[in-house]
Amino acid sequence: MLEVPWLAAVASCRRDDGKNADGFAALTPAEARAMQAFAAQIIPSDKALPGADEAGAVHFIDRAFGKPFFADIVPVVRAGLADLDARARALGERDFASLSAGRQVAIMRQVERTPFFLAARMLVVVGTFADSAYGGNKRGAGWTIVGFEHEPTYASPFGWYDAHEEADAKSDA
Amino acid sequence: MTQRTYAEGETVDFVIVGSGAAGGVLAKELATAGFSVVVLEAGPWQQPSQFTHDELAVERENAMLNLAFEPIQTIRGSEAEPARRNAGRALAYRRGVGGSSVHFAANYWRFRPIDFKERSKWGPISGSGFADWPITYAELEPYYTKVDWEIGVSGAPGPFDPPRSRPYPLPPLPNKSSGVLLERGARALGLHAQPSPLAILSKQYDGRSACLACGHCSLYGCEFGAKSSTLATVIPKAVATGTCEVRAESTAFRVETNARGRATGVMYWDREGKERRQRARAVIVAANGAETTRLLLLSATPAFPHGLANSSGNVGRYIMFNGHASTFGRFDHPLNEYKGPVASRTVHDFYDADAKRGFYGGGGIDARFNYQPIGFALGVLPDDVPTWGPEYKRALAEYFTHSVRFYAHITSLPVASNTVTLDHDNKDRWGRPGLCLTYTDHPDDMKAKQWFRDRTEELMHAAGATRVWTQPILPIDGGVHLLGTARMGDHPRESVVDRYHRAHDVPNLFICDGSNFVTSGRGQPTMTIQALAFRAAEHIGRFAKSHEI
Ligand SMILES: Cc1cc2nc3c(=O)[nH]c(=O)nc-3n(C[C@H](O)[C@H](O)[C@H](O)COP(=O)(O)OP(=O)(O)OC[C@H]3O[C@@H](n4cnc5c(N)ncnc54)[C@H](O)[C@@H]3O)c2cc1C
Ligand code: SF4
Numbered sequence: 001m002l003e004v005p006w007l008a009a010v011a012s013c014r015r016d017d018g019k020n021a022d023g024f025a026a027l028t029p030a031e032a033r034a035m036q037a038f039a040a041q042i043i044p045s046d047k048a049l050p051g052a053d054e055a056g057a058v059h060f061i062d063r064a065f066g067k068p069f070f071a072d073i074v075p076v077v078r079a080g081l082a083d084l085d086a087r088a089r090a091l092g093e094r095d096f097a098s099l100s101a102g103r104q105v106a107i108m109r110q111v112e113r114t115p116f117f118l119a120a121r122m123l124v125v126v127g128t129f130a131d132s133a134y135g136g137n138k139r140g141a142g143w144t145i146v147g148f149e150h151e152p153t154y155a156s157p158f159g160w161y162d163a164h165e166e167a168d169a170k171s172d173a
Numbered sequence: 174m175t176q177r178t179y180a181e182g183e184t185v186d187f188v189i190v191g192s193g194a195a196g197g198v199l200a201k202e203l204a205t206a207g208f209s210v211v212v213l214e215a216g217p218w219q220q221p222s223q224f225t226h227d228e229l230a231v232e233r234e235n236a237m238l239n240l241a242f243e244p245i246q247t248i249r250g251s252e253a254e255p256a257r258r259n260a261g262r263a264l265a266y267r268r269g270v271g272g273s274s275v276h277f278a279a280n281y282w283r284f285r286p287i288d289f290k291e292r293s294k295w296g297p298i299s300g301s302g303f304a305d306w307p308i309t310y311a312e313l314e315p316y317y318t319k320v321d322w323e324i325g326v327s328g329a330p331g332p333f334d335p336p337r338s339r340p341y342p343l344p345p346l347p348n349k350s351s352g353v354l355l356e357r358g359a360r361a362l363g364l365h366a367q368p369s370p371l372a373i374l375s376k377q378y379d380g381r382s383a384c385l386a387c388g389h390c391s392l393y394g395c396e397f398g399a400k401s402s403t404l405a406t407v408i409p410k411a412v413a414t415g416t417c418e419v420r421a422e423s424t425a426f427r428v429e430t431n432a433r434g435r436a437t438g439v440m441y442w443d444r445e446g447k448e449r450r451q452r453a454r455a456v457i458v459a460a461n462g463a464e465t466t467r468l469l470l471l472s473a474t475p476a477f478p479h480g481l482a483n484s485s486g487n488v489g490r491y492i493m494f495n496g497h498a499s500t501f502g503r504f505d506h507p508l509n510e511y512k513g514p515v516a517s518r519t520v521h522d523f524y525d526a527d528a529k530r531g532f533y534g535g536g537g538i539d540a541r542f543n544y545q546p547i548g549f550a551l552g553v554l555p556d557d558v559p560t561w562g563p564e565y566k567r568a569l570a571e572y573f574t575h576s577v578r579f580y581a582h583i584t585s586l587p588v589a590s591n592t593v594t595l596d597h598d599n600k601d602r603w604g605r606p607g608l609c610l611t612y613t614d615h616p617d618d619m620k621a622k623q624w625f626r627d628r629t630e631e632l633m634h635a636a637g638a639t640r641v642w643t644q645p646i647l648p649i650d651g652g653v654h655l656l657g658t659a660r661m662g663d664h665p666r667e668s669v670v671d672r673y674h675r676a677h678d679v680p681n682l683f684i685c686d687g688s689n690f691v692t693s694g695r696g697q698p699t700m701t702i703q704a705l706a707f708r709a710a711e712h713i714g715r716f717a718k719s720h721e722i
Contacts, residue, residue, distance in 0.1 A: 042561040049570060105562065121561055122551065129546035130229040145566065146546050146573035148511060152226075153385035158513050159350030159574075160506030 026065035026074075027058070030095065034081040035061055035120070037097035041104055042124040043145065050141040052128045060127030060136030061120075073119055080116025084108075176412040176419065181449065185209040186717065188439050188453035190425045190468060193272020194699050195686040195706040196459035197403025201410045202710030204417035208717065211418050211451050212411075213441050215464075216242075216269030218421035221405070224394030228545040232392055237276055239268045239464075243601050247609045248650055251590065256609050263610050263651030264463040264593065270421050271404025272461065273653065274699065278391035278515040279372040279400055280582075281326050282537065282697040283317050283704075285335040286310040287525060291692060295526060298533050301586040301615055302491055306691045307663045307672040310335055316704035324401040324703070327375040331367030333521045345517070346375045346384060350508035351540035351577045352518030358579070358636030359520050366518040369539055372401035372700070373514050381405060386513040391543050423449075426605055428456050428472040428481055428682065436481075436682045442603055455681040455722050457713070459706070462492060462655030462688040463608055466593045469659070469684075471605065482676035482684065487669050488659055489594055491587035492610070493693040494652030496536075496618050498626035499580040501553070502638030507574040510542035516580075523628060524695055526584070534621025536583035536695045538629055542576050549573055555642040579632050581625035582696020585649070586615040587657050614648045622646045654698050659688035673716070674709040681722045685709045 024032045036058045045051030065074055084096035087107045093099050096107065111117050127136035129143070137143065143150050157163035179185055186208035189196050196212060204210045219237075230236045240246075246263040247256035266273045287294065289306040297303060318339045320326065327343040345368035348356075352366065359366040373384050384399040398405040411417040422444035429437045429450070438452035458465050466489040472481035480488050516539040526535045544553055550569055553576075558568040591612045599607035614622075623646050633641050662668025665677035670689055676682040687702050694701060716722045 043566050043569070044563050046563070046566075049566070051566065108561075125550045126229065126233075126547055129550055131227050133227070134229060143546060146549065146569050147507070147509075148546050148573065149509075153387045154509075154512035156347035156386065156513065157350075158347075158386070159508040159510070161350035161353040161504070161508060162348050165348060165353050 023059070024062045027062045030085065031078060031081050032058055032062065033095060033097040034084050037104060038081070038084065038108070038120060039124040039127075041101070041108055042121055043128055049145050051145070052124050054138065055128040055136050055141035056138040057124045057127030057136045060130065060134050061123045063135045064123060076116050077120055077123075080111070080114065080120060083111070083116070176417070177415050178418050179209065179211055182452070184438070184452040184454065185211050186454050187211075187457055188213060188451045189457045189459055190439060191272060191458070191460035191464070191686065192270045192403065192408060192419055193266070193459065193461060193686065194274040194403060194702045196457075197271065197274070197407045197411070198703050198706035199457055199459060199685060199710050200417050200419070201407035201414075202707060203714055204411045204414040206710075206714045207416065208714065209416050210411070211420060211453070213423040213425050213439060213451065214270050214419060214421050215424040216267070216421065218270040218419070219275075219394065219404075221394065221396045221398055224396045226387070226389045226393065228547050231389075232545060232548055235262070235265075237267045237269060237394065238262070238265050240265060242268055243607065246607060246651075247596050247599055249609070249611050250613045252611060256596065259610070259651060262653065264608055264655060265651065265653050266461050266463065266655060270408060270419060271402045274402040275394045275400075275404050276392050277653075277699065278543070280516060280539070280697040281328070281370045281372045281700040282519075282695065283335055283370075284310065284313075284694050284701050285524065288692060288694050291526070295533060298586060298615075298617065300588065302589050303586060304662065304667070304691050307661055313701070313704050313708060314338060316707040317700065319707045320700060320703045323707075324372060324403075324406040325374050325378045325381070326370055326372050326401065326700075328370030329368045331521060332365050333524060341370070343375045343378060345369075346371060346373060346514055347386075347517070349510065349513050349517040349540075351510050351516065351542065354504065354508070354577060354636040355518045355520065355538075355540035355579060355632065358632035361635035362631060364520050364522045364632075366520050369516050369519045370700075371514055374399045374401065379406075384514060388512045389545070391515050424603065425460070425468055426471055426603065428458065428468065430472070430474055430477065430481065430679065434476055434679060436679055446603070455683065455713070455717065457683045457685060459684075459686040461686050462658045463593055465684060465686055465688045466658045467595065467605070467608060470595050477678065482659070482669055482678045482682060484678050485666055485669060487667070489592050490589050491657040491660055492591050492593055492612065493585040493587055493654070493656040493690065494649050495585050495654045495693055495696040495698070496583035496614070496622045496649065497581060497696075498583065498622040498629060498646060499578050500626060500629040500633045500641060500643045501555070501576060501578050502633040502636065503572055503576050503640040504638055505575070508542065508577055509574050510577060511545065511573075515543045516541045520632070523625070530624060532617040532620035532624070533586065534584050534617055534624065536581050536621070536625055538579055538581045538625070538632065540577055540579050542578050546573065555640065579629040581629055583618070583621050583625050584695060585618055585693040587660070587692065588613070588615050593658055610651060612649055619646065619648070654687065654693070654696075656687045656690040656693055656698055659684045660691050661689045662691065673712040674705070683709065683713055
């Protein structure tokens, strides 16, 4: 699953700007709407913790899309996003993003095994957790989800068990 | 750093190809002994300030690895199969001054007496080239100690340690939660978890900083110089002698030989891609098990039709990577394994092979969870956790800080049909043939992985994990330990170098790196690579002084 050159191209998105008025450079407004809604179902937001939406994963993906390397994959993801909208219209809605969460999830289940889904899901995950210099993981939102403190250095004890090391050794001695 | 430079056309005493774990040590030792030395290093000379914690670039883009510079390597199970592109890290190493010692995890296990004489003790193993080393642990022990003290190794004695002539220079690094849990599991099963010896400073040493537990250790370079890479330790000392030049971005493509069959120097491309020649009285190849193979094979001449130093046909043969097997566990309280060096405790009760198990194989088990967030979110959670949606997210939040992996590092048998060869269909940017890995696990290696996985699973339950999960045992498709492709031995028909690392076929060519391994050891080769390098340097220097080269 971890195709190295594929991700290498994502990494080259760093230090790259050139957005249009809506804040997107490569995604059309419709694609950005669909992608954002899709991302919000991959890693949903809830009261306790942010999700891919707050992390701005769609902005990471927008930059990845601008890379020539994605010549092969961009059409797959674009077609997949258009397909999400088409499925929503068939249900009488304006587009995928306008659907209720439950109906979005139902559509996503239908396409869960497609190359589109696998590629888009991977982009959402990487966009949520990669350094914010790449456009996503805004204010460390992704790191907040997993509980990664992201300091340059740390001091021991690192976790509960090493903080309670002596008690641990005695408890079952 | 300003360093002595040698003019084009100048003949030096030694040219060393590669500045990694072995090359760095050789450079420092030979330069300190007063010889003129040029080190050719294919990759750049990065400063610690250039290292980053950027997971996408480092772990996904492989920014520091050979793989970022080169077309993807190919792999096949046997010569009969077509080679396919390998998307993973088939033959992976760091290309740059300091080599793979810069970004490694720094676990520094010594070999034990058994590792050098195991063929005699165990007997032959069919389908393998299992053999004794021509040297013993006792012969190498002073050099292990030299590694401890010269580069800085932290640790404490354990119940099964081989004899040592001097204590560790530095106490162990702080225990981690993973280490406390491994100790707990080991105690419950009557086993022993001992502090992991690490080539990382637990205290200030030799003018370098102690480890600051930045947590970006394996695959990353240390920004503080606390990891005892050759970049941080012996290379600055080699340069400080004033007789050693480390020439970065210089890619060797041929060892030159004359009509008398002696090496005369090395041809390389400089950073502009211009062909250059470095003449030397003796050549030392220390480019690791993959690249040493390529360089020797590319140095074929009519007198050496199958590649330089390859009259035995064993250059590129017997590659060994060390097997791995593991079990994951989740615990009630946070471990935060992403902080600190990779591992702090190791179980060595299963080091020795045991005929009662029904197969050959031994290893050690450490505890770690060396994942950064992307790697974790893409591929570590138990199989029954969905890959998206609220349950996925809950698992992301619950597992990252609370999980650990008990990780077994295991022997790999040397098998003649497991090879690194030139891939003429897959050239690099210089037009140099790429590398093809042909590899099938020996049946005993597969059994050993299964057996060790069961041990890690028992340990995980014994440690009290509330959720335990494993991944399937897979065949090896590459790795970061590149061992065995220029094996050492007394007989020129069976080995590539003699016990002093001199090529049997070329009197002034030496090969010294992971390629010389006769057997794989239990999974942390670099301490032994460096002990061999200190020992080789002493003998090579002695030969040079007595005109025996
Ligand atoms: C992520 C990771 C973690 C690891 N963790 C551990 C660990 O915990 N414990 C352990 O014991 N080992 C570990 N290793 C393995 C360890 O890094 C290697 O065993 C060791 O560095 C090999 O030493 P070497 O001298 O043989 O080669 P290297 O250190 O690889 O050095 C070879 C050098 O030669 C250079 N070179 C190659 N070809 C040419 C050429 N044609 N011209 C000029 N220069 C060339 C390369 O660029 C490189 O700098 C790890 C490796 C990796 C990748
Ligand atoms: S964990 Fe310690 S030794 Fe490893 S890179 Fe960070 S500071 Fe350096």
